[in-house]
Amino acid sequence: MEDGTGKLPDGTEIPPLLPLKDRAAPPPKDEDHPGYPNFINGTFGERPLQPPLGILNPDGTNKIEPTDLERANFVENFVPGALYSETCPCHADNPKVFEIALIQAKITYNSYGWNDPQGRFFVLKEDLEYHGGLDAYIRKVEEQKIRVEPLVIRANAGDCIEIRFTNLLPEYLEESPFQMKTLTDITGFHVHLVKFDTTVSDGAANGWSNIAGARKYETLIERFFADTELRTVFFHDHLFANSHQMHGVFGAMIIEEAGATFHSIRSGKELRRGTQAVIRRRDGSSFREFTLFVHDFAFLFDKDGNALNPPPVPGSHDDPGVMGINYRCEPMRERLKSQDDPAYIFSSLVHGDPATPILETYPGDEIVIRLLDGAHEEQHCFNLTGMSWQKEIIDPHSPAAASQTIGISEAFNLRITKKYAPGDYLYYFGGIDDTWLGLWGILRAHAHPVKHLKPLCKGKDRILPLPPCPGKNAIVRKYEIAAIQRNIPYNCYGDHDPDGLLFVPLEDADRALCGNYCPKPLILRANAGEWIEVTLHNLFNPAQPVEFFDYPSVPLDFRHQPSMRVSLNPQFLNYDPICDSGINVGYNNREQTVGPGESKKYLWYADKEYGSCIIHSFGDMRNHRYHGLFGTILIEPAGASWYRNFSFSKALYDEEAVITAPGVDSFRECVIMIQNGIRMLDCNGELVKTIREDDGEAIDAEDTGEKGYNYRSERFDNRLKRDNQISRIFNSRVHGDPSTPLFKAYTGERIIFRTMMPADKPRNVGFTIHGHEWREQPEDHFPESFLYRAISIGNTLIWKSKTALPLLAITFIAPAV
Numbered sequence: 001m002e003d004g005t006g007k008l009p010d011g012t013e014i015p016p017l018l019p020l021k022d023r024a025a026p027p028p029k030d031e032d033h034p035g036y037p038n039f040i041n042g043t044f045g046e047r048p049l050q051p052p053l054g055i056l057n058p059d060g061t062n063k064i065e066p067t068d069l070e071r072a073n074f075v076e077n078f079v080p081g082a083l084y085s086e087t088c089p090c091h092a093d094n095p096k097v098f099e100i101a102l103i104q105a106k107i108t109y110n111s112y113g114w115n116d117p118q119g120r121f122f123v124l125k126e127d128l129e130y131h132g133g134l135d136a137y138i139r140k141v142e143e144q145k146i147r148v149e150p151l152v153i154r155a156n157a158g159d160c161i162e163i164r165f166t167n168l169l170p171e172y173l174e175e176s177p178f179q180m181k182t183l184t185d186i187t188g189f190h191v192h193l194v195k196f197d198t199t200v201s202d203g204a205a206n207g208w209s210n211i212a213g214a215r216k217y218e219t220l221i222e223r224f225f226a227d228t229e230l231r232t233v234f235f236h237d238h239l240f241a242n243s244h245q246m247h248g249v250f251g252a253m254i255i256e257e258a259g260a261t262f263h264s265i266r267s268g269k270e271l272r273r274g275t276q277a278v279i280r281r282r283d284g285s286s287f288r289e290f291t292l293f294v295h296d297f298a299f300l301f302d303k304d305g306n307a308l309n310p311p312p313v314p315g316s317h318d319d320p321g322v323m324g325i326n327y328r329c330e331p332m333r334e335r336l337k338s339q340d341d342p343a344y345i346f347s348s349l350v351h352g353d354p355a356t357p358i359l360e361t362y363p364g365d366e367i368v369i370r371l372l373d374g375a376h377e378e379q380h381c382f383n384l385t386g387m388s389w390q391k392e393i394i395d396p397h398s399p400a401a402a403s404q405t406i407g408i409s410e411a412f413n414l415r416i417t418k419k420y421a422p423g424d425y426l427y428y429f430g431g432i433d434d435t436w437l438g439l440w441g442i443l444r445a446h447a448h449p450v451k452h453l454k455p456l457c458k459g460k461d462r463i464l465p466l467p468p469c470p471g472k473n474a475i476v477r478k479y480e481i482a483a484i485q486r487n488i489p490y491n492c493y494g495d496h497d498p499d500g501l502l503f504v505p506l507e508d509a510d511r512a513l514c515g516n517y518c519p520k521p522l523i524l525r526a527n528a529g530e531w532i533e534v535t536l537h538n539l540f541n542p543a544q545p546v547e548f549f550d551y552p553s554v555p556l557d558f559r560h561q562p563s564m565r566v567s568l569n570p571q572f573l574n575y576d577p578i579c580d581s582g583i584n585v586g587y588n589n590r591e592q593t594v595g596p597g598e599s600k601k602y603l604w605y606a607d608k609e610y611g612s613c614i615i616h617s618f619g620d621m622r623n624h625r626y627h628g629l630f631g632t633i634l635i636e637p638a639g640a641s642w643y644r645n646f647s648f649s650k651a652l653y654d655e656e657a658v659i660t661a662p663g664v665d666s667f668r669e670c671v672i673m674i675q676n677g678i679r680m681l682d683c684n685g686e687l688v689k690t691i692r693e694d695d696g697e698a699i700d701a702e703d704t705g706e707k708g709y710n711y712r713s714e715r716f717d718n719r720l721k722r723d724n725q726i727s728r729i730f731n732s733r734v735h736g737d738p739s740t741p742l743f744k745a746y747t748g749e750r751i752i753f754r755t756m757m758p759a760d761k762p763r764n765v766g767f768t769i770h771g772h773e774w775r776e777q778p779e780d781h782f783p784e785s786f787l788y789r790a791i792s793i794g795n796t797l798i799w800k801s802k803t804a805l806p807l808l809a810i811t812f813i814a815p816a817v
Contacts, residue, residue, distance in 0.1 A: 001026045009044040009208065032072040037208030038557050039073040040199065041066075051200035053080045056164075056219040063218065081162065081223035085197045088160035088225045095162040095223065096155050099125040102187055102237070103134065103168045105141040107148055107248065107327050110355035110438070112334045113303025116255045118173055119327070120247040122151035124273055125166065134168060148359075149275050149326045150374060151251035152291045157229040163222045165189040165203075167214040173243055177310035178299040178320050181241045188213035190238035191253060192409070194224040194455045204238035211785075213239050230255035231393070232291075232370040232411035246297045248327055250374035252411070254291070257281060265360070268454045275326060275357065278456060279368070286456040287366035287415075294382070294406065294429060294439060295375040309555050312698075319377070319700050322437045322555065323429075329438030330354035332622060333558035342620040343565035343593040346426055346440065346585040349619040353586070356441035359427070360453050363445050365418040368393075373406045378702065379764055380416055381405045381430040382414075383794040384443065386581060388572050389414045391777070398777050399570065400610060402571040403430060403794030419607075422447035423577030424586025430793030431762020432677070433702055435621055436554040442586045445577075469603070476531040479524055480506035482539045483566040483594070483617070485546075486521050488628055488711050491739035493718040495706075499547060501629040502711075503568075503615075505653055509539055519711050521673045521758075522631025523653050527579025527661075528609040528638040532573070534602045538594040540564050546623055551687060552705030552761065553675045554622070562623035565593040571613040571634050571796070573604040579606060583618040593619045596696040610635040612754040612796040614670075626677045628711060630758035634671070637661035645744065655710055656743055659752075667800075668751040670743040673789060677705030677761035678713070690715065714738035753799035757791045764790040767797065774799040 004016035006029065014035075019025045029035050042049050066074070066083075074083050082088070088095065100122050107119030123137070131137040131146070140146045142278050156180060167187045175181040188211075190203030197211060205211035214220040236250040256262065259282035262271045271277050275291040280299040298321045300308045311318040335351050336342065344350040371382055383403045390557075392398035392415045404412050427491060449455060466468035470476055473662035481503050488500030503522035504512045511517050526532045540546070546562040569582035578588045580602045596601045617624055634640065640661035642651040643667070651657035655671040680688040684690035691703050706713060719735050720726070728734045745751050755767055768788030791797055 001028050002035060003029075006038070009037065009042070015476060027241070031068065034069075039069050040208055040210065041070055042208075048205050048209065048211040051083070051212055053083065053199050054210075054212070055214065056221065058217040059098045065665065081201045081222040082197045082223060084199050087196050087201070087223045092158060092160035092225065095160040097162045097164065098153050099164045099166070100151065100189065101125050101128060101134075101166045101168045102249065103128075103138065104170055105138040105148070107141070107143055109298075109300060109324055109327060109329050110331070110334070112331070114300045114308065114322070114329065114331070115303075116247060116300050118176070118247055118299075120169060120244055120249050121148055121327070122251045123776040124151070127274070134515055150248065150291075150293045151273060152254060152275050153251070153273050154253045154254045154262045154271075154277070154478075155226055156256055156260060157226055157354065159226050159255075161194070161224045161226060161253070163189055163224070164215060164219050166219045167216055169216065171216055173247070174298065175314060177307040178246075178314060179243065180315045182240070182749045184240045184243060186211065186213040186215045186239055187237045187244070187249075188239045189220060189222060189235060191224060191233060191235040193230045193233045194226050194253070194255070196222065196224045202238070203235075211239070214757045223651065226255040228255075229257045231413045234372055234374075234411050236374070236409070245295070245375035246299050246321060247297070248374070250293065250295070250372075252291055252293070252370065252372055254370060266452050267455060267727055270739070276359070278454070280457065284457060285290070285366075287368050288361050288456070289368050289370060290357070291370040291372070292357065292382075293326050293372045293374040294323070294380045295325075295373070296378040296380070297321045297376040298324050298329075318698060323378075323434060323439050325356045325439055325441060328355045328357065330356050330440060331438040331556070332436045333556055335557055336560045341565065342560070342563040342622065343567075343586050343618075346583060346618070348424070348442070348586045349589065354438075354441055356438065358441065359443040361443065361445050362449070362453070362455060363420055363422050363447075365456050369414040369416070370415060371404060371406060371412045373408050373410050376408060379405060379407050379427070379762060379792065380434055380439070381762060381792040381794050382427065383430045384414075384427045385569060385583060386425045386575065386577050387416050387420055387443075388418055389416050394807070395777070399798065400572060403792075405790070405792045405795060419574060420445060421576055423581075425577055425581075425590050426583050426585045429762070431702065432621060432625065432760050433554050433762055437556065444586060456661050470531045470605075472532050475527075475529070476533050477526045478533045478535075480535050481522065481539065481568070482506045482509040482537045483629065484509060484513055484539050485541060485544060486513060490678070490680060490708055490711065490713040491715070491718065493715075495680050495688060495715065495718070497627060497679055499549075500626055501624050501627040501710075503547070503617075503629065503631050506537055509537075518741075519628075520655060521628065521710055522615065523655055523671055524615075524631065524634060525642050525652060525657075526606050526633060527636050527640050528606055530606050530635065531680060532604045532606065534568060534604070535599055536566065536568050536594050536602065537599040538564075538566050538596050540566070540596045542596045546620070547681055548623060552626055552679060553701045555701050564627065565595050565619040565622035566624070567593040567619050568602055569602055569616045569618055571794070572610045572635070573603070573613060573633070574607055575604045591675065604633045608635070609637050611752075611798045612756045614756050614758045614794065614796065616758065625758070626679055626705060626760040628675075628759075630673070631785075632671065632673060632756060632758070634669070634754055637664045638730065640664070649751070656739060665750050667752050668745050670741070670751065671710070672741065672753060672755045672767075673710050674755070674757040674765055674767070675708045675711075675759050676757065676763060676765055677759060680706040680713070688715075690717065702761055705761060707765070712739045712741065714740050751801045753797075755791065755797040755799060757793055757795055759793070762793060763794045766790055769799065772801055774801060
C-alpha cells in the first residue's frame with residue numbers, strides 16, 4: 001500500500017494511492033516488501049540491470065541470480081520471464097516456445113540489385129540449424145538462395161507463449177551515407193497487446209524496470225499470454241528502434257482463434273512460421289492468410305553501391321532512403337528505363353512478375369490480409385482493386401472499405417468474403433510517392449488448380465465466383481465518357497493547371513474543349529442492383545503529348561515519356577479483372593487502356609449501396625492523376641431517383657443532388673473529391689509552391705503540390721493579398737464566396753456528404769464541417785461520433801446528418817509539416 005511515506009530510488013517522494021472501493025487493499029509494506037520499484041536491483045543514475053533468471057549465457061547457463069529482496073517479491077509460481085506476476089493462468093501451463101535469433105545479412109530487394117548491406121531481421125533458430133548454421137544461412141541469404149521475409153509466428157487465443165530470443169548481431173551498425181556508426185550492443189523483443197510481466201518481459205527499458213534485452217550471444221527469456229483472439233500483433237526491438245527498424249527489425253505474432261491450426265499453402269503440412277498460411281478453424285472452414293509489412297526509410301543501395309536517396313549528411317532528420325513490402329519493392333523508375341509505355345508498368349506480360357509478394361488464391365477462397373507498418377515515419381494507405389471488406393473485421397454493420405490508412409507499428413485485419421473472379425488484381429499503397437518507389441504487387445486468383453497451391457477445405461458458406469454477365473431482366477445503365485486535355489482554372493485569382501486532364505460526359509466534350517465550360521471531376525450515378533456499362537473515348541490530341549514535369553516531385557524521380565493511354569477502374573464494384581478492370585496488371589491478357597482516338601467498353605456491377613466509389617485511371621499514375629484524371633461513381637439506394645438541387649431535372653453528373661428512394665428518407669447529396677499534390681500555376685504563369693524551403697532545408701516530396709476540392713482551390717495567399725487580416729480570411733463579406741464548392745440546404749434537411757481522396761500525395765488531410773458531427777459508422781447501433789476525420793489516397797468517407805444549420809461551412813485542414 002502506497003501510504004505517502006515511500007520514496008523512489010532517486011529520492012522522489014511517492015504520493016499516497018488509495019485502493020478502489022471495490023478492490024481488496026494491497027498488503028502493507030515491510031522490510032522484505034518495500035513496494036515497487038524498491039525491490040528491483042539497480043543503482044540510480046546507471047544503466048538498468050538485465051532481469052534475473054531471464055538471461056542465458058552463450059553456454060546456456062543462467063547469467064543473473066536474483067537478490068534476496070527480488071526473490072522475496074516473486075510470485076508463488078514464478079518462472080523466467082514472469083517473476084512478479086503470473087503471466088499465464090494455471091490452465092495454460094504448457095507454453096508454446098519459439099527460439100528466435102536476430103541476425104544481420106545483406107538483403108536484396110529486387111532484380112535490379114537494390115539492397116541493404118546491413119539488413120537485420122528475426123529468424124527462427126531452427127531455420128538456422130536446418131540450413132547448416134548461422135554462417136551458412138547468411139551466405140544463402142546473400143546469394144539469394146533464401147528469400148528473407150519479416151518473421152511471422154502464430155499462436156492461439158488462450159496460449160501461453162515463451163520467447164527465447166538470442167542476439168547474434170554485430171555490436172555496431174557501420175557508418176554509411178544514411179547513418180553514423182551506431183552502437184547496438186543490446187537488443188530486445190518487444191511485443192504489443194499480449195499480457196506479460198512488464199518488469200522483466202517488456203523487451204525494453206522503461207521506468208524503473210529491468211532492461212529486458214540480450215547482449216551479443218546472450219538469450220533473453222520472455223513469457224506472454226494471449227488472453228483472446230488478438231489477430232495481428234506487432235513486435236520489434238524497442239532498445240534501438242530508431243536505428244534498427246529501417247534495416248528490417250520487426251515482425252508479427254498472429255493470435256488466431258482457439259483451436260485453429262496453421263498450414264503451408266503448398267503442402268498443407270502444419271506451419272511454424274511464414275507470411276502466408278492457410279488457417280483451419282475449429283468448425284472445419286479455412287481461409288488464406290497473407291501478412292504484408294509496409295516499411296519506409298529503408299537504407300538501400302543500388303547494384304553499384306550507390307546510396308538511394310541518402311540524406312545530406314548521415315543521421316540528418318531529412319527523409320532518407322526508399323520503401324518496401326516484406327523486404328521487397330518493385331520501383332516504377334526501374335521498369336520505365338526499358339522505355340515501355342507507362343500504361344504497362346504493372347504488366348507481367350511486359351516486365352515479368354514484381355519482386356513484391358504474389359498473393360495466390362482460388363475464386364471462392366476467403367482471404368484475410370494482416371497489414372502492418374514496420375518502419376518508420378511516413379503514413380501509407382493500402383488499396384486493393386476489385387475487392388473490398390468490412391472496415392471492422394467482426395462488425396457486419398461497419399462500412400465497406402477498399403483502402404486502409406496505416407502508420408508506424410499499427411496493424412489491421414482485412415477479411416475478404418465478397419465474390420471475386422479469376423485473374424490478377426493490383427494491390428498498392430495509394431500515394432504516388434509510395435507506388436513510385438515500388439509499394440505495389442499482385443493478388444492472383446487462379447482459374448484452375450496449380451501444383452504449388454493446395455486448395456482449401458471448403459465450409460458450408462463457400463463463396464461463389466462473380467456471375468459473368470447481366471441476366472435477362474437486369475438493369476444496365478449506360479454512360480459515354482471522354483478523356484480530354486484542357487486548362488483547369490482553380491479560382492478567380494488565375495490559379496490554374498494549363499496541362500489539365502479530365503473525364504467528361506461525351507456529350508459535353510466539344511463544349512469542354514472549345515466553349516465556356518467550368519471543369520469538374522467526373523461524377524456518375526447508379527443504383528444498387530444495377531449493371532453499369534461505360535464506354536470510354538480517348539480524345540487526347542496526338543499532336544499534344546502529355547508532358548513530363550518534375551514538380552510535384554517524387555523521390556528518385558526519373559525523366560520519361562508519359563503515356564497517352566487512359567482507363568477507368570472503380571472501387572468496390574464487381575467486374576471481370578481480365579476484361580473490365582481498367583488495369584494492365586499481371587498476366588491478364590486483354591488490353592485495358594485506351595489510346596488516342598480509341599474507345600473501350602467496361603462492364604461493372606453494383607451489388608449493393610456503396611455510396612462513393614473512386615474511379616481511377618491506370619494509364620499513367622505518375623503523370624495523369626495530379627493533373628485531375630479521376631472521378632467517382634456513386635452507388636445510391638436501390639430504385640433511387642436523382643434530381644438536381646431545387647429542381648426536378650435529372651442529376652446525372654452533378655456534385656450536388658437530391659436523392660429519393662423507396663423506404664429511404666430523401667437526402668441532399670454533396671460530393672467532395674479532395675486533391676493533394678496539384679501542379680498549379682498562378683496568373684503570371686509561375687509555379688505555385690505554398691510550402692517552400694526554409695533556411696535551405698529541403699521540402700519532403702510528400703508535401704509538394706497544392707490542394708483543392710473538385711478542381712477548385714481558395715488559397716489563403718490570394719485572399720491575404722486583398723485583405724491581410726487573417727481573422728477575416730473566411731469572411732465572404734470581405735472576399736466574396738470561395739471558389740471551392742458552395743453547398744446549400746435548408747435547416748433540418750437530411751444531408752449526406754460523399755467525401756473521397758483520389759489524388760495524389762500520401763499525406764493525410766482532415767475533413768470537417770463546422771457546427772456538425774457525424775457517425776464514424778452510420779449503420780452501427782452503437783456508433784462513435786466525430787467532428788472531423790483524416791482521409792488519405794483511396795479513402796472514402798460517408799457523412800450523414802439529419803439536421804443542417806442555416807449556414808454550412810466546409811473546412812480543409814492541411815497536414816502538419
